[in-house]
Amino acid sequence: MSPCFFILAWKNHTYGKGVVMADWAKIKAEYIRGGISTRKLAEKHGVSYATLRRHCEKEHWVEHERKNNAAKTRKIVDACATREAKKACKEIEAATMLLDKLVEAITGIQPKELDSLYTAASVLQKIKDAKKGLTDLDLQEQEARIAKLRREAEREDAEKSIEIVVPPELRRFCQ
Numbered sequence: 200m201s202p203c204f205f206i207l208a209w210k211n212h213t214y215g216k217g218v219v220m221a222d223w224a225k226i227k228a229e230y231i232r233g234g235i236s237t238r239k240l241a242e243k244h245g246v247s248y249a250t251l252r253r254h255c256e257k258e259h260w261v262e263h264e265r266k267n268n269a270a271k272t273r274k275i276v277d278a279c280a281t282r283e284a285k286k287a288c289k290e291i292e293a294a295t296m297l298l299d300k301l302v303e304a305i306t307g308i309q310p311k312e313l314d315s316l317y318t319a320a321s322v323l324q325k326i327k328d329a330k331k332g333l334t335d336l337d338l339q340e341q342e343a344r345i346a347k348l349r350r351e352a353e354r355e356d357a358e359k360s361i362e363i364v365v366p367p368e369l370r371r372f373c374q
Contacts, residue, residue, distance in 0.1 A: 221246045231263045
């Protein structure tokens with residue numbers, strides 16, 4: 200055999216005639232990272248599916264994959280929670296600054312400047328609604344639903360009216 204064959208054989212982890220020694224640590228790491236089916240993983244690394252499944256079961260790859268996925272999920276949830284918390288802090292800071300400016304404006308209002316006071320109250324309401332995440336359309340929709348519920352309740356009350364018939368001989372007791 201030529202020295203070139205031995206170098207190639209060593210590089211490809213071949214032993215004997217065409218037997219490939221798989222890098223199971225690499226395959227396991229790729230399995231645990233996820234994103235590829237076991238069949239495709241076996242095909243990619245040139246091992247039989249049955250052999251890969253045996254390694255998977257023997258070394259409890261599924262549990263490792265679940266732990267890895269849970270850790271990824273925790274990181275994502277933590278990142279989202281942190282982002283939402285920062286966003287909420289910015290909203291609170293902005294609302295506080297607006298309220299401070301509004302207080303300054305209100306303290307300088309004379310009784311004859313009621314329009315300015317009305318404008319300030321309107322701004323406060325909009326801040327409150329924005330904090331709740333309500334838009335003007337949301338508020339209109341909410342008011343429409345309430346009106347519809349009231350109409351339905353009135354109809355139900357009208358349908359449930361009770362008529363009491365008193366015989367003529369007992370009418371003298373009714374008053």
